[in-house]
Amino acid sequence: MLRRVFVAVFALVFAGILASCSPLEGDGRHLVPLSNSAKVRLASMGSSPGAAMMVRIFKQESVLEVWKQTSDGRYKLFNSYEICTWSGELGPKFYEGDRQAPEGFYTITPGLMNPNSNYYLAFNLGFPNKFDRAHGRSGSHLMVHGACSSAGCYAMEDDQIAEIYALAREAFTGGNRSFEVQIFPFRMTPQNLAAHQSSPHIGFWNNLKEGHDFFEVANMPPAWDVCDGRYVFRQPSAASAAASMAGQCPAVTADQRIVSAFMDRQATDQAALTSAITRLADAEQASALAEQRRINAQAEMTARSEAIGGFFDAIFSPFGGGTQQTAAVETPAQP
Incomplete structure (x- = not known):
């Protein structure tokens, strides 16, 4: 009963926040209903508009995935969207103005939703997060937005961000207080990691892979924290009991089946x-x-060609040695 009351109140408050942020009077782009086709797809996978969601981004592949929680508590892929453009290169963001799109784990709350964006619709990633601050990184206004133009953001086509925004809005209205965005440099396969072993970011990427693998084996996003400058991951149900971490970092925390599957995967x-x-x-x-x-073969061929050319030049050239000798004999001696 209390949960239903909370959900109803939360929905009213959130709708009011969104309405008050409308860029123009009567402009309701942020309130456009989720399409019927999207609702049918959600139902077919055992989910609903109000169910929890998670977002994954892969830079190199320019892909944004939306995952939705299903009736059994696990998450399934709802849709993959091609990112229109992102700025910078593979690797984390370091400082304000480097035009680098960030990588890492970010928690999106209703306050980070921006219906008044200059880029159609947007949600802020909340950069810098706790990890970024621990490393002295700076930056602001790092978003996922529309308009296909990026200066440190992940830009989508307007119709794509409209659906993603609607999915997030419905998840909040359903009583979820946040959703997680996981941003990786590429698909975290051994082959991709092997191809980037010489990168100065390889240690950071190996740390991100731990969170990636947790989700892969648990089918639910991990709760994350920061310890000694590294991400640490825990089962979401244990997140509320965990204090801010420091000192010796614990291993990935979850029930034994998930931990075993995680270790096997690693x-x-x-x-x-x-x-x-x-x-x-x-x-x-x-x-x-x-x-x-x-x-070597090219050098040998060049040397051989030069040698043969020199031989024939010596024989047939009108300025060759034989002609010069004859001319010397035929030239009258000077008194």
């Missing part, structure tokens, strides 16, 4: 990563040898 991927690194090293060595053989 071990399997580590073995695959080692193999991928070895294959890349072998391929690079083979490529280097092939290139050296090509250079």
Whole structure:
């Protein structure tokens, strides 16, 4: 009963906040209902508009995923959207003005929703988060928004952000106080990690992979905190009991089945990563040898051509040595 009252009050308050932020009188783009097709898809996967949601972003692939919680508590992929554009390169954001789109874990609350955005609709990522602040990083107004223009943000087409915004709005109206956004440099596969082993960000990305793998095996977003400059992850049900962390960092916390699956996933991927690194090293060595053989063959061919050309020049050139000798003999001696 109390939960129903809370949900009703929360819905009224949130609707009022949104209405008061309307950019123009009568402009209701932030209140456009979720489409019937979206509602049908949600129902078919055992979810609903008011169910909890989570967002994942993969920079290299330019993909934004929306996941929705289903009736059994697990999350399923609702839709994947192609990101229109993002700025910067692979790696985290460091300071205000570097035009770098951030990476990491961010918690979106109703106050970060922006119906009055200059970019159609938007939600702020809340950068810098606790992790970013621990590393002295700065920046503001880092968003997911429409208008397909980016200066440190993830920009979508307007129709895409309209649906994503509506999904978030309905999740809040359903009584959820926040949703998580996970941002990765690329799909966290051993092959991709092997290809970026020389990056200065590889330690940071390995830390992000822990949260990625937790979600993959648990089918629910982890609660996260920061300890000694690293992300640490816990089962959401244990989040409310955890204080701000410092000092020795605990391992991933969840029920034993999830922890076992997480450790298996990490071990399997580590073995695959080692193999991928070895294959890349072998391929690079083979490529280097092939290139050296090509250079040697080219040099040998050039030397041979020059030698043959010099031989024929000596024989047939009108300025060759034989002609010069004859001319010397035929030239009368000077008195």
